[in-house]
């Protein structure tokens with residue numbers, strides 16, 4: 098064999114090894130090969146069944162071919178000139194091959210159809226037989242939570258109809274309960290892909306699609322404590338832990354309860370950056386998160402204007418003028434003791450203190466005066482809004498649809514020029530936004546940007 102031939106042969110042998118190394122590890126953060134829930138495990142099992150069948154067929158057909166090549170090779174030049182007897186059309190062989198292929202198709206079809214049925218609806222809590230088969234408790238499906246997901250270019254709206262709350266880009270859910278996901282889009286086709294938990298489903302204009310998932314708590318914990326693997330979202334522990342353990346470019350989850358999702362159907366310029374996150378919580382922490390959101394989005398619970406006739410108990414919040422922030426400016430005051438009628442908010446009184454930093458209060462004014470409120474709802478339920486709901490934004494781990502880390506640096510970059518950060522996004526390029534819009538004029542205004550950052554990240 099010539100030199101070149103040998104080299105070629107070696108390359109061919111090395112190629113699969115190189116390719117295998119090129120692939121990421123199986124437990125990469127967006128890997129369908131590392132299921133952490135019942136539905137994704139089922140899809141994985143069907144996939145592996147077809148992989149093994151394919152490997153078997155590959156070996157069987159390849160083996161026959163190699164055997165025949167060797168067994169019937171020409172032993173000398175004379176034999177090589179002869180045409181061997183031709184025997185195609187052997188009906189016994191053909192019929193048995195058809196039967197064998199049909200059997201393989203049936204073997205594949207049964208678990209596939211079972212998987213489709215499973216995916217299609219959360220098991221009925223009264224169907225004990227199915228629950229036993231899936232090793233689920235009645236309560237896990239009975240108390241299933243529902244999330245209405247709306248895909249928008251280029252972010253996600255998560256509405257929880259049972260609780261009357263709305264958030265964006267980070268789906269908080271209880272690890273031990275089934276989660277029903279209703280999928281809609283307000284513009285083009287998107288696709289909801291949450292590989293480790295739920296698989297993938299398209300969002301179609303004018304149609305509602307569905308999928309559900311339930312996480313496997315033991316796999317999330319993986320021998321760690323709840324505090325390590327599923328830190329609570331409502332008090333900022335999740336954000337703290339994720340930031341401590343993760344660079345933004347890390348390819349693996351820093352904590353087991355953090356899952357990565359992605360829009361998987363091309364939807365425009367920023368499609369590649371249309372990610373999201375799903376955060377698993379214990380039942381208790383999930384309830385605390387829901388409560389906090391309900392309170393934040395309840396207009397009756399927002400601080401009201403100070404009333405001189407009223408007595409205020411310690412911890413009450415009121416709004417009142419504060420000239421130090423600007424003419425006619427208001428701030429939120431917090432009663433540090435019980436306050437008698439007539440003791441109007443005044444910092445020198447010592448019964449009132451600032452509820453938030455000055456930067457927060459000024460940032461809040463800017464949020465209105467710079468027209469951010471055109472598109473963003475904060476502390477209010479609003480799914481029709483053009484931009485993501487920013488309620489309790491300071492608890493979020495990620496920014497701009499899971500694409501950046503939600504810390505002061507990235508947030509300032511975003512506010513200065515979001516188009517540089519996420520090209521084509523519909524904040525910078527939204528309807529009615531041109532170079533005269535205030536949001537396009539923050540690039541050199543560090544002061545305002547810092548005040549907006551303070552306002553947004555102090556939403557906790």
Ligand SMILES: [Cu+2]
Nearest residue numbers: 360362364368
């Ligand atoms: Cu997309």
